[in-house]
Amino acid sequence: MNQYEIDHLAVVRVNAPESMVLLKSDGSFPLSHPGRLALYGAGARRTVKGGSGSGDVNSRHVVTIEEGLENAGFVLTTKPWLDAYDDVAAAHHRRFVADLKRRAAQAGIPAPEFGMGAVEAAPEYDLPLAGTGDAAVYVVSRESGEGNDRVAQRGDVLLTHSEIRDIQVLAAQFERFLLVLNVGGVVDLSPVSHVPNILLLSQLGASIGDAFADVLLGRSYPSGKLSTTWTAWEDYPSIGNFGDPDDTYYREGIYVGYRYFDSVGVAPLFPFGFGLGYTTFDVEVRAVSSDHSLVSVQAAVTNTGEHAGKEVVQVYVSAPNGRLDQPHQVLAGFAKTDEISAGSTERVTVTFDLADLASYDAAAVAMVLEAGEYVIRVGTSSRDTEVCAVVELSETATVRRVHQVLADPGFTDFTSPQYAAPRPAYNQVPRVLVTAADLRRADACEPVDLADALDHVSGLSDDELCHLVLGDYGDSAMKQSVIGQASQTLIGAAGQTTTAIPGLPSLILADGPAGLRLAPEVGEDADGRFALRPALGGLYAELREDDAPAQAGETAPRRPQRSYEQYTTALPIGTAIAQTWNLTLAEKLGDIVGAEMEHFGVHLWLAPAVNLHRSILCGRNFEYFSEDPLLSGQVAAAIARGVQAHPGRGVTIKHFACNNQEANRLHSCSHVSERAARELYLRSFEITIRTDQPHGLMTSYNLINGVHTSESSALLETLLRQEWGYKGLVMTDWVIDSMARTDQRYPRAIAAATIKAGNELFMPGCENDRQNLLAALHTGNAAPGGKAHSGEEQRGKEQRVSLTREELEKQAARIVRIVRRLR
Numbered sequence: 001m002n003q004y005e006i007d008h009l010a011v012v013r014v015n016a017p018e019s020m021v022l023l024k025s026d027g028s029f030p031l032s033h034p035g036r037l038a039l040y041g042a043g044a045r046r047t048v049k050g051g052s053g054s055g056d057v058n059s060r061h062v063v064t065i066e067e068g069l070e071n072a073g074f075v076l077t078t079k080p081w082l083d084a085y086d087d088v089a090a091a092h093h094r095r096f097v098a099d100l101k102r103r104a105a106q107a108g109i110p111a112p113e114f115g116m117g118a119v120e121a122a123p124e125y126d127l128p129l130a131g132t133g134d135a136a137v138y139v140v141s142r143e144s145g146e147g148n149d150r151v152a153q154r155g156d157v158l159l160t161h162s163e164i165r166d167i168q169v170l171a172a173q174f175e176r177f178l179l180v181l182n183v184g185g186v187v188d189l190s191p192v193s194h195v196p197n198i199l200l201l202s203q204l205g206a207s208i209g210d211a212f213a214d215v216l217l218g219r220s221y222p223s224g225k226l227s228t229t230w231t232a233w234e235d236y237p238s239i240g241n242f243g244d245p246d247d248t249y250y251r252e253g254i255y256v257g258y259r260y261f262d263s264v265g266v267a268p269l270f271p272f273g274f275g276l277g278y279t280t281f282d283v284e285v286r287a288v289s290s291d292h293s294l295v296s297v298q299a300a301v302t303n304t305g306e307h308a309g310k311e312v313v314q315v316y317v318s319a320p321n322g323r324l325d326q327p328h329q330v331l332a333g334f335a336k337t338d339e340i341s342a343g344s345t346e347r348v349t350v351t352f353d354l355a356d357l358a359s360y361d362a363a364a365v366a367m368v369l370e371a372g373e374y375v376i377r378v379g380t381s382s383r384d385t386e387v388c389a390v391v392e393l394s395e396t397a398t399v400r401r402v403h404q405v406l407a408d409p410g411f412t413d414f415t416s417p418q419y420a421a422p423r424p425a426y427n428q429v430p431r432v433l434v435t436a437a438d439l440r441r442a443d444a445c446e447p448v449d450l451a452d453a454l455d456h457v458s459g460l461s462d463d464e465l466c467h468l469v470l471g472d473y474g475d476s477a478m479k480q481s482v483i484g485q486a487s488q489t490l491i492g493a494a495g496q497t498t499t500a501i502p503g504l505p506s507l508i509l510a511d512g513p514a515g516l517r518l519a520p521e522v523g524e525d526a527d528g529r530f531a532l533r534p535a536l537g538g539l540y541a542e543l544r545e546d547d548a549p550a551q552a553g554e555t556a557p558r559r560p561q562r563s564y565e566q567y568t569t570a571l572p573i574g575t576a577i578a579q580t581w582n583l584t585l586a587e588k589l590g591d592i593v594g595a596e597m598e599h600f601g602v603h604l605w606l607a608p609a610v611n612l613h614r615s616i617l618c619g620r621n622f623e624y625f626s627e628d629p630l631l632s633g634q635v636a637a638a639i640a641r642g643v644q645a646h647p648g649r650g651v652t653i654k655h656f657a658c659n660n661q662e663a664n665r666l667h668s669c670s671h672v673s674e675r676a677a678r679e680l681y682l683r684s685f686e687i688t689i690r691t692d693q694p695h696g697l698m699t700s701y702n703l704i705n706g707v708h709t710s711e712s713s714a715l716l717e718t719l720l721r722q723e724w725g726y727k728g729l730v731m732t733d734w735v736i737d738s739m740a741r742t743d744q745r746y747p748r749a750i751a752a753a754t755i756k757a758g759n760e761l762f763m764p765g766c767e768n769d770r771q772n773l774l775a776a777l778h779t780g781n782a783a784p785g786g787k788a789h790s791g792e793e794q795r796g797k798e799q800r801v802s803l804t805r806e807e808l809e810k811q812a813a814r815i816v817r818i819v820r821r822l823r
Contacts, residue, residue, distance in 0.1 A: 005569060018579075050622065122140075159191055203622065229382075246669065285378050310336055316378075371395050468504075469755050494510055511607070516600065610685055699730065
């Protein structure tokens, strides 16, 4: 094992407990010493380190929970049960794979594409619980991944009958029983919510088993807080729809997650921001003050228990209901303490800018704060807050005048039934004053100077310009892989910019977001380098074995003359990082990625992903941070700081925007109001960009209100660059030509339209895409491959896009600029 692996795994292990959320505790844990332990559940031996798809990472070894407990000195009394469960799971998996292949063949879709991210539900089983010991642990495990969404069925969102039965029996049988959740998203715990000890372990990367053993023995302690509301499946709202292959309607508007639950009075099982520890805390607000628009809340946090621990002070604001309806409260700021020993106190200050809480006013086409009282609440979860102050705004403030960048969604957003209810008066709390003038911000940002880069590209031919705005494509099936492994410079990397322009270096792009995804073992022969083990394994590789066509003329496997390794560090999934509520730690994890980028020569990391947890069913929620845009944006910005502290390395925030389901993702249309988009789904991107200027940004596959995000000049030029002042590279997600379908209501994005709109890099690119650009440039028509359905009225018509030389040069110049910055 290389030294960087040893060092980075140690950092992950020691910090992983900050991601763990203790949901219930009766004081039975931690254990005082390793002893005899009854260990059960799917995740005990088959522990899941993270999600599948582009979010997978090839670490050299993953420490399972079973292995971690044995490393710590526990004697496990349930080896026969674990062996028997392996047999049940293996047989279940064989049936699952066979069924996927059968359904893929019926649909006429390649099995790897059809089955990517498919959820294999946990199996039902009937195995005797014969283990004895000082305590028992049952580990519920769930898998999810890119390409498919989750479902509200047993073995996925819902617990199986077998899990419910055994958890209940063990809780009754053992005085010390711990339910552990090795999951990447919400599971409905309502049938077992009475269990006295529940730990959301999450999916914490390669050191997960050792980190769990540390917490079980009290060598460390859980200090995480939920970044998403957990409750019974039937309690989640169904105001908007989810999973429709064509049209998804975000009718819930701004009422997502805790904004909904807190506003309509539905009490969840475990609210947003909630998390216990091995100790208890008292939070006392000492002072509230303002400096122009900045509001500061000072609090004293005292450890009132017997163990050391960390607490998160959360500040929420209730805006006045004026012309615009408002949720009960929104998160405005937070701070996590350092470790506080028993009986000690730490002072914490949370500062936020009231201007950041502005709402979109469609009538004024502006971000505004309406006149009235802004109630400041402090607590340790969204359902545990107390009013500590009121900010008075005497007149409505226009924070920024903006542009309408989205078309009408075709509906009116849901409004909370409590919107018109009078709010209580808070006369006994401190009051601070903020004026409208304090809140005014610049409407637009200065454009980026492209003069030097434009000089560089002005002498290039049309053909060279077209190559420059496409990835360094090849014609092989592997280089057109949907999961991205198209780089020939760094084997297993997602792709790279063109190598066709003399004197212009290429940028290497590697997937994320739980670390770098590369081919772990690489061989080299006279024809070059190749993967000995592919970058993406698991179910995708299993389905690919029987599906991938043989290379033309290939008679035998390539035999390497030499080989080398490219193992990287699997970090906690995005949701787990957000559960730390610790921006310093998020930056530290970004630093690990930046160091490994330097080691392997990666320039842009295709992460972090800042889409929101709109629905618990989204298959990629494990990659995403939270249901809240402030938490998502600030965690992403911290990771960006860690990565970009390494010269020549950058992050690529994604997927811009509303990539909140995997169903038919290349052809689905998200219908969302301008207000909901600006206050939620675009807000996390805005926070990251205004805070830390990520070097890259990736557009999403989907359309918004009828327009592909990658083809929307309103989003890319007007909002992203003019309003927010974004200075980095904009690229598409991996739009694979071979995946284009003509039987869909909406088309997939095309190269010429994306370049015209301000998306300068179309990935991964292919010859059809280059011909599409040349045709648009020379004739004003889309090239071969440009036929697509764009609504019922356009069936059978050919898309037409005209592209000027000036537009093409501008996009090429932006690529040259970022190459110079990173190379």
